[in-house]
Amino acid sequence: MMVRIWLVTLLVLIRTVVSAQGGVQFSSGDTLLQRAFDNVKAMALSYRGNPKDGVGPWYEAALPSRNAFCMRDVSHQCIAAELLGMSRENSNMFSRFLQGISEEKDWCSFWEINNQGVPAPEDYRNDKAFWYNLNANFDVIYACWRLYLWTGDSSYISGPVFNNFLQRSLHDYVDRWKLQPGDLHSRPAYLNAPVPFDSTDNFHTCRGLGSYTENVPGLNMGVDLVAALSRGFQTGADITGDTRYGALATAYREEIDKNWWDKNSQSYNTYLTRQGAYGKGEGEVFLLWFDALTDSARLRATVEQLVGKEWNVETTSYLPAWLYQNGYEKKAYEYLLQLSDPATKRREYPEVSYGVVDAFVRGLMGVDADSRYGRISTVYRGQDGVPSTIGEVPVLGGKLTLQQDGKSSTLLMKGGRAMHWRAGFAGRHDYIRVGKKRIKATQQQGKLGNIISYIDVTLRPGKGITASLTD
Template identity: 45%
Template sequence: MVLLKYKAALLLFLFIGYKTIAQEKGIIFNSSDKELVESFNWAKETALHYKGADTDPVGPWYESALPPRSAFCMRDVSHQCIGAEILGLSRQNTNMFNLFAENISQSKNWCTYWEINKWAKPAPDDYRNDQEFWYNLPANFDILYASWRMYLWTGDRHYIDAPAFVNFQQKTVKEYIDAWVLAPDSMLKRPAHPNAPVPYNENDSFHRCRGLPSYSEGVPNLKTGADLVAALYRGMHTYSEIMATKGKFKEAALYEQKAQQYRKHLEADWWNEKSNQYYTYYSNNNQFGMQEGETFLLWFDALKDTVRANKTIKRVAASRWNVENMSYYPFLLYKFGNWEKAREYILFLSNPSTARREYPEVSYGIIEGVVQGLMGITPDARTKTLSTIYKTSNADNAAVTNLSLLNTSINLAHLNRQQSIITNTGKTSFKWKAMFYGSFQRANINGKAVTLKKGTDDQNRMISFVEANVAPGQKVNIKMY
């Protein structure tokens, strides 16, 4: 007990005293769990190693593709962007998202460039001309979803209001769906290559994969992937949220209805009762099959049947796919309540013996897994609210310093599972929703008793919480009893 109190006191000292150092060195993570600290520090150093030069022709960027290409790919950027934002790569995110949004075009059947390199060109590994290129169809919806998450995290409305983004949104939820035959009732009937070059060459990957209907690239003869259905659901739901934020409630209702149509098809058409899992692809031979795509059902948060979702999470957690796929696990497993497994994957992915751990998605995934996963940091620019909840079953403590979000910056320390301290080190106020697992009876804010509220998380775990406004320069200490 004395040792735990000493560690908590030391952490609080670090939390307060390292403010100047943190501002010089970017985000710092500290914890009594030294293995996690070591993994985070490796991930931070590795991720920042992939930061490109501002003087490169493409402008500010970071590596988010196979490193030899010096490029950034739509799928990888959609996954890495929050980790990048945590690391202070805001200008890079803005520039890269702008380029994807600006390059959507009718000549590419409302695709943009799948991959852009540091020379400001579509990467030649994936592009020959507007008729011959590689493109995975979930990508438009992934970028749409990622730009929304960037707005929620940063408070920067550029990600949803700038003309290029508005055009990208509109073309993605309308013309793109029509061009690629992606209506809800068309997913099992659509042609394999609706926009193939003429003449078509099956042996040319820029013909065969011009509109690959999945992120699973190793499945031959593919008509539709379950991850594409999930991406469509998330894309329509995201556009609905954007419309609601802009006060366009009629359009918001219309696109939420479209979103639910995709989700209903996912549940009705893709669940295998015999094996109790989702099929992940449907072939041109009209046969369902299973591969690695289940991860994206969770990434796009498309599973609302709790029993099926839990079975999927358990199976994903037990699967050792490629590192690109596993790099999603830290954040997802924290999100869906499998905390110990999430920690296990952070340590596994950062281990020197893990093959291809240097792939950029891995380090960025660990950063997001620690900050948004373990620390439970979730900003929402719509209400200027920052929610936090410590996701651990142990008597550990943890802190992050110099974290930018919601047009301000914070230091946050979880001293244990019933006490957290936050300091607003920036210039913008926000509302702190401080959540704690368990059914507590009393709460103090800076030593004063306040009324607490209760609820549950998505896994129906009991939560106690209080809310407090945090002004610039203010420190707030919340403790549950």
């Protein structure tokens, strides 16, 4: 049986017509998914920069044609970049962001860096006049943590450069920009502003923008900044074990539920103006991205709000992976096809193809990694009976090949070391079979009620294992 399965796996991988210049491969009995993956992988790889450029290894993660990468986009694109074989690029680009923090910039870094290794002139004039979204430091901290969990490379969360960035961001930066939980509603309109101040100069008015949302006149801050703060401090607690950071993360989440929820519309406000008025617009997606919501009813209302409207491609690119992971498989599938469709406007924005690659692996195929425990988790979220395979997936120091169809999963790791495989299946199942053994399954329930049944087995390099349902 195992021989036949692996012959099938080998054949489908050989048949894959994805460009062969490296990174994750995908093959599926669903021809629409196959075409979508082929399109987005080719596009994502086209944004790989020349490692001989002045900045070193890099990939494009900014407005097209700028030849640059910005903090928000890279923080979103980084796991997909790992999947595409760009670990050197990630290491170099995050080092640039971490090294860029300085007191002269009020503990900001460089929002955007170009391929010559200098701050992109579209967003930087000098240390007193530049564009900067205050969410960025916390997004980068969170990205470094996720890269550590995925790769096992502890340099992402240790060493003097990272530690300086972490401590400066969670202390000096928060103080300088008055981001403590008790100060959020009394912050001055323009903090740390250049003197003389020019209200017509974006490098003055947006030097410390309190949101990733950039189209709201008179904005003081967005709910996405509060969500970023909660995630930044929670990540600080995860990395350092400091319970004070965890308490602050809780305080920011409580701020969101106490002051940003609109009972009348049963939805969250997304911005606060300098006049103290709340409003709604973009930004809700970051409540999901930063995992800032604890109330399941409000979380579900937020998801329904997001999937019920049309958004720009940047916002939409965050959705398919999250939706797959939280029980919205049908809508996630629709977004995969939409974002990979050549007819979709602005799909050439680099973040789009990276977001979709990420959604194929961590969403549809349900692969996750946690280097703290040497564990790889999988759960298939595609259509039952339609097999899909991914191969050459860089994770935890090895290369993963995984075939799934909803009833069985076969996993092989090349390289790396022995680790734990958490083999999961959607729904409630009492037992999962490995070889001739029926193993009692454990159930895990997500925030929105979706159930996963799983077992933990030891996975050794070079030896494939098949887990299957017995019912």
